[in-house]
Amino acid sequence: MALQVQVQELLPKLPGNLEWQMVNDGESGDMVFRRSDGAAFAKLARASRIPALEGEYLRTDWLSGQQIGSAQVQDWSKTDQYACLVTSCVSGxxxxxxxxxxxxxxxxxxxxxxxxxxxxxxxxxxxxxxxxxxxxxxxxxxxxxxxxxxxxxxxxxxxxxxxxxxxxxxxxxxxxxxxxxxxxxxxxxxxxxxxxxxxxxxxxxxxxxxxxxxxxxxxxxxxxxxxxxxxxxxxxxxxxxxxxxxxxxxxxxxxxxxxxxxxxxxxxxxxx
Incomplete structure (x- = not known):
């Protein structure tokens, strides 16, 4: 139950009837969510994985400006226990x-x-x-x-x-x-x-x-x-x-x- 509370606190609030849907637990152990309209993904990392997810956030933000075809960072947040990265979806x-x-x-x-x-x-x-x-x-x-x-x-x-x-x-x-x-x-x-x-x-x-x-x-x-x-x-x-x-x-x-x-x-x- 505590984890569910933390998840709700860390995932950005969505307008209207949109919601975050669990996709899977990645090989890294991060929790992966897809916005119900398919327009964004969210990754949620526990404490030990925060530095790695922060590294992904910085890299994603950098590459998005290189016109290669990659996700755009929409949101980044972290606490001592969890971090959350939200990116746009790459089509296809x-x-x-x-x-x-x-x-x-x-x-x-x-x-x-x-x-x-x-x-x-x-x-x-x-x-x-x-x-x-x-x-x-x-x-x-x-x-x-x-x-x-x-x-x-x-x-x-x-x-x-x-x-x-x-x-x-x-x-x-x-x-x-x-x-x-x-x-x-x-x-x-x-x-x-x-x-x-x-x-x-x-x-x-x-x-x-x-x-x-x-x-x-x-x-x-x-x-x-x-x-x-x-x-x-x-x-x-x-x-x-x-x-x-x-x-x-x-x-x-x-x-x-x-x-x-x-x-x-x-x-x-x-x-x-």
Whole structure:
């Protein structure tokens, strides 16, 4: 009952017959609400998650001015115990809701959207998510025994948590050099649920869930998008076509497969 009271206090009052409807609890544990007319979303975070949600608020507010296609901040509030972020909705449906055939048609537009994001002037972005920060996050998750094993490759599911970083640690100095030479504005969680598409025109309308946005190696985004292609298209020809579109759009004639594998190995260790 106390939580319900806090929720009502923190969610903005709505006019007329509009109401906030619970959508789901996100992977982060935040509570997500949708306005009954579909025009806005609200995220409510408990005390331990306030800094993370505040980071998402600041990133969302910054990116909304870059004409990429992202949500606008409508309201932000916090107390010692809870914080609430309200944003406008980005039109369309999640790319994860499209059929493989429709997603392939939308893929050039999606690839172009991330190229536009990566082309933003790096000096204009006040946020960073550099490799050493990501590794530190992974080390913290591992130290708390909080690794979500559902996110791991089958080959890693039985590996002791303290050994999960061992295969990629020797690569870190090289990856830092590559990051320094190819530092761009990255989404940080470039997965299909965070990409919005017009279901009629199959044009990408924007990107959402920006809590991990910041300056990083573009391969952080490209690795996750590569992983998504393998999960989405069982037909190898379709998957290969999607990868060709992605890397051609990024002006990368020959993708660095080891660099992609590095980030695909690291990312699952950062959720926990």
């Amino acid at each position: 449906v999640s790319a994860s809701a499209l059929s493989p055939a429709d997603l392939l048609k939308a893929w050039p537009s999606i690839a172009e959207k991330f190229w536009q994001l990566h082309q933003l002037p790096s000096e204009s972005c006040p946020f960073e998510r550099r490799l050493l920060q990501v590794v530190a996050t992974a080390e913290d998750v591992i130290s708390r025994n909080a690794v979500n094993r559902d996110f791991l490759d089958d080959a890693d599911k039985d590996t002791p948590a303290e050994k999960l970083l061992d295969p990629i640690r020797p690569q870190i100095p090289l990856r830092i050099e590559q990051e320094t030479a190819d530092l761009v504005v990255c989404h940080g969680d470039a997965c299909m649920p965070n990409i919005m598409v017009d279901p009629k025109t199959l044009v990408c309308t924007g990107i959402i869930d920006l809590g991990r946005l910041g300056l990083a190696d573009r391969y952080q985004d490209l690795a996750l998008m590569t992983g998504n292609t393998r999960e989405t298209w069982q037909d190898e020809r379709q998957a290969e076509k999607a990868l060709q579109i992605l890397f051609k759009t990024q002006n990368i004639p020959i993708p660095d497969l080891e660099r992609l594998a590095f980030y695909l190995k690291l990312d699952p260790l950062t959720w926990g």
